[in-house]
Amino acid sequence: xxxxxxxxxxxxxxxxxxxxxxxxxxxxxxxxxxxxxxxxxxxxxxxxxxxxxxxxxxxxxxxxxxxxxxxxxxxxxxxxxxxxxxxxxxxxxxxxxxxxxxxxxxxxxxxxxxxxxxxxxxxxxxxxxxxxxxxxxxxx
Numbered sequence: 827x828x829x830x831x832x833x834x835x836x837x838x839x840x841x842x843x844x845x846x847x848x849x850x851x852x853x854x855x856x857x858x859x860x861x862x863x864x865x866x867x868x869x870x871x872x873x874x875x876x877x878x879x880x881x882x883x884x885x886x887x888x889x890x891x892x893x894x895x896x897x898x899x900x901x902x903x904x905x906x907x908x909x910x911x912x913x914x915x916x917x918x919x920x921x922x923x924x925x926x927x928x929x930x931x932x933x934x935x936x937x938x939x940x941x942x943x944x945x946x947x948x949x950x951x952x953x954x955x956x957x958x959x960x961x962x963x964x965x966x
Contacts, residue, residue, distance in 0.1 A: 835935065835936065836851065838931060839851055839928060839931055842927050842928075842930075842931045843928065846923060846924075846926075846927040847920055847923035847924035849896070849920050849923075849924050852887055853887070853891060853896065853924070854921070854924045854925075854928065855879070856877055856884065856887055856888065856891065856897075857896070857917060857920060857921035858921060858925070859873055859877060860873065860897065860921070861913060861918065861921040861922070861925075865912065867911050867912035868910070869902060869909065869910055870884055870899070870909040870910075870911055873888075873911055888911060895916045895917075896913065896916055896917035896920055897911050897912060897913055897914060898911070898912050900912070
C-alpha cells in the first residue's frame with residue numbers, strides 16, 4: 827500500500843514539476859534550500875546536508891542544473907577547496923514555479939479527497955511515522 831502510494835505521488839510530482847516548472851523532484855530538493863538561503867548561496871557541503879544527500883550526488887545534480895542555467899558554482903573565497911552554489915534568476919523563477927506546482931498537486935491529489943478529520947489524522951500519523959524513522963535511523 828505505502829510503496830504504491832509513494833511511487834504514484836512521486837510520479838505525479840515528477841510529471842507535474844516537469845510540465846509546469848521544467849524541473850525534476852531532484853532539482854527541487856536542491857532549489858529549495860538555495861532559495862531559502864538567498865544571496866550569496868550555500869556551500870555545496872551545506873547544500874548536501876540540507877538535502878540529506880551524499881556529496882557526490884549533489885555534485886552530479888548541480889552539474890546538470892548548471893548546464894540548464896539554474897545555478898552557478900564558484901570557488902569559496904574563504905576556503906579555496908569548497909564550492910559556493912547560487913541560484914540564477916532562472917533558478918529562482920524555476921524554484922518558485924515548482925513550489926507553486928507542488929502545493930497545487932499535493933492539495934489536489936492528496937488533500938482534496940479527504941475531509942478535515944482525515945487531514946488531521948494524516949498529519950498526526952505522518953508525524954508519528956517520521957518520529958519513529960528519526961528515532962531508529964543510524965547516527966551519521
